Amino acid sequence: MVTRRQLCSVVPSVAIGLLSAPLKAGENRIAELEKPLRSYIIAGAGVSGLIAAITAAEHGVKDILVIEKEPLIGGASILCEGVWTLAGTPFQKETGLADSSEKFLENLIEDAKGTNDPKLLKAYIDHCLDQYEWFARKGIHPKEIITNTGMNVPRGHTFDPLQIIICLRKRLNELGIALVTGAKAKKLLLKADGAVAGLLVESKGKTFKISSKLGVLLATGGFSRNTELIAKYAPKMINAVRLSCAGAYGDGLIMALEAGADVRDIHNIRAAYGFILNPSSVFDISQTIYAGAISVNSQGLRYVNESLPYKDIGEIALEQPSQRTFMVFDSLILKAQMEDRAADARLYAPLLKGETPIFMSAAASLEELARTARLPVANFVSTVSRYNTYVDKGFDEEFGRRHLTLTYGTMRKIQKAPFYLVPTTCASMGTNGGVRVNEKTQVLKADLSAIPGLYAAGEMMGGFHGNSFMGGTSYGKAIVFGRINGLYIAEENSRA
Ligand SMILES: Cc1cc2nc3c(=O)[nH]c(=O)nc-3n(C[C@H](O)[C@H](O)[C@H](O)COP(=O)(O)OP(=O)(O)OC[C@H]3O[C@@H](n4cnc5c(N)ncnc54)[C@H](O)[C@@H]3O)c2cc1C
Known part of the structure; x- marks a missing residue:
């Protein structure tokens, strides 16, 4: 298992303290789990879950709960190299690179030979620069632009993943969003019609049944560490070294499948x-x-x-x-x-x-x-x-x-x-397929109908990469679809 040794090789020990200690009194109180009703619940505190929570809250959603099963937040999003693929940024222009959203879209489609979902690609391209600017306003900028796997132009913007998580954590705190670590999403609570009504959460040996008005976002990352799932979906990878976060057991995938979700690109797991x-x-x-x-x-x-x-x-x-x-x-x-x-x-x-x-x-x-x-x-x-x-x-x-x-x-x-x-x-370094979603992050069944109240973002979702992989689009996908989810939940909130 990775955890401390792996984390220590990428995160200075002073920062590990920042990620584990509560930022304010009461942040990590188990009492947060005792509230029987929330507006929205997010499972997983990597970039996708944290950005979804922040975006929804910044657009008016109150009383959001974020849970993280590990003692530290960050997931794979803190272990990664921080390469986020974007086109048309001011940073790219400063380095003299002519690029555009159109060229980026063409490259993504060509790279996967059209096996990826164009609606997801378009949604990514439509929203990525807004989130880039959000970070820029917080003083977070890329350090370099690199050419990475699958790119026809240098557009891998390398960020400091630790700086990003710390920034998100602080913003979560400013917005008063409840975050509980050491709390595991165990099971989706379903209504008779199959709609998601809440989540069963386990923490410190106790279980908590929490209802949610707007539903549940599964932002629980990938399943690299789950040998059974790897044997099922990517048997060739069974002996490959697996470098992912300690929580990457596919908990969200398993819960979504139980709720009737379909999968996409799930066999696209390669080393x-x-x-x-x-x-x-x-x-x-x-x-x-x-x-x-x-x-x-x-x-x-x-x-x-x-x-x-x-x-x-x-x-x-x-x-x-x-x-x-x-x-x-x-x-x-x-x-x-x-x-x-x-x-x-x-x-x-x-x-x-x-x-x-x-x-x-x-x-x-x-x-x-x-x-x-x-x-x-x-x-x-x-x-x-x-x-x-x-x-x-x-x-x-x-x-x-x-x-x-x-x-x-x-x-x-x-x-x-x-x-x-x-x-x-x-x-x-992760699993590039997952549950089938639409461009609003709603989880879909095989007949393409949405499961009401169920969302997935980040490494949980399939469809973006098709049968290929462009560097910097896993981290990017988690960041951007976290934002898209937050915006959609805010719309749902204003309709409710
Ligand atoms: C070594 C490495 C390098 C990488 N480098 C890059 C890169 O440079 N560029 C790129 O595009 N991609 C990269 N990736 C992939 C990228 O980091 C991930 O795909 C992305 O960060 C996933 O973000 P996420 O928010 O979906 O999931 P994560 O960041 O993994 O967060 C998911 C969180 O959910 C938690 N969780 C799991 N189950 C539960 C549960 N039942 N209840 C509550 N919480 C739960 C996990 O503990 C975790 O903290 C890299 C991955 C690795 C491992």
Whole structure:
């Protein structure tokens, strides 16, 4: 289980205190669970649940209850790298990047080859800049823009996930929204007609039946840690390293299924390529392939188009002999990637001091590099020189690579010593499918009718990614659909 070790690797201990201690007297009182009726109940205190609560409250909804089963709030939203994919931001313009909502939409559709739900994509695009501006007004800005998996333009805005959660927590407090940690959503309370009327909550060995006028939002994240659900929906992933938050057991998914929800893209659970061996956090993934590195297997041969989304590469990498693969690059590619992505700059920082990190090899020649990694030398050297001829031609004749990532960037040769090799593995950072929802976050049955009073946002929901994954859209989806849910609940509140 992750919890403290994993959390400590990404969150300073002083901040862990901030996330666990009540911000005001009474915030975490179990008495909050004893009120039999609420206007709205939100299960899960990651970004989607917190933003939904704040948006609804800012638009007039009072008496909202947020519950979180873990002792700390934040879920996967605090463990993540903070890459949120957006188009047309002032930050993008400042860096001289021409981008637009239209181009972003096209990229999302093309990336998933039309298997994603266009209504969800449109809703995301219509609302993402409003939430971006909301954060900007709170003084929260991205630190960098990166090209990430599946993008045809750099639009991965990297935020500090801890700063975001702390900002949301403070705002929750200013608005007087009740938050109870250590309180688990156990079961939806259903009316005779199937509408959701409230939630059964468990805390400290007691259960509480809480009714809700406007319904329940399931913002409980994914199900990476639930081995039974992984075996059912993604059996190939059963042995992949799973890096998600401690609460990612699919509780919300199970409750929604019991209430009659349909699912979408639920089999789209794949591991991301590029982690160093034995990864413990998001800081252990390198995306050097998107700066021009290649990936080879234990025979020293390439096996994939490295510009593909990292989850597509992950699927193919897991099929290689003994599942052993290696990222290979030179000093210029390393330099470009360290300049482009702060996480890579951190990972490879010892190289700047002349020290080779334990997880990789460095050598003055390709032959020496292959020998160090015990790869067949002749295969390895001819793989690299063949690839370099493809770079000259602008087209990789074996696997079809033309760019650094999808249609962005020009391939780079691997030619300037020192040369580097990183033994890599794949890890699942979440589950990209879930319950079927519409663009208002209402949970749908198989006949596409909405289950009254039941909502899902964030990693709980399916339909956004289709059978692919563009980096920065999981965190983004949680942020944006949290907002959409809050706005919709405020509308429902004014109609009630
Ligand atoms: C290591 C890592 C790196 C990642 N990096 C990125 C990235 O850079 N960009 C990107 O787009 N995506 C990234 N992701 C994915 C992204 O972080 C998540 O998809 C997103 O943050 C999910 O937000 P959420 O609000 O839906 O769920 P979460 O943030 O997971 O919050 C759900 C909360 O619900 C709680 N909960 C669960 N069950 C119950 C219950 N029964 N009752 C009450 N509470 C419950 C959980 O404990 C948790 O706190 C990453 C994920 C990981 C693990």
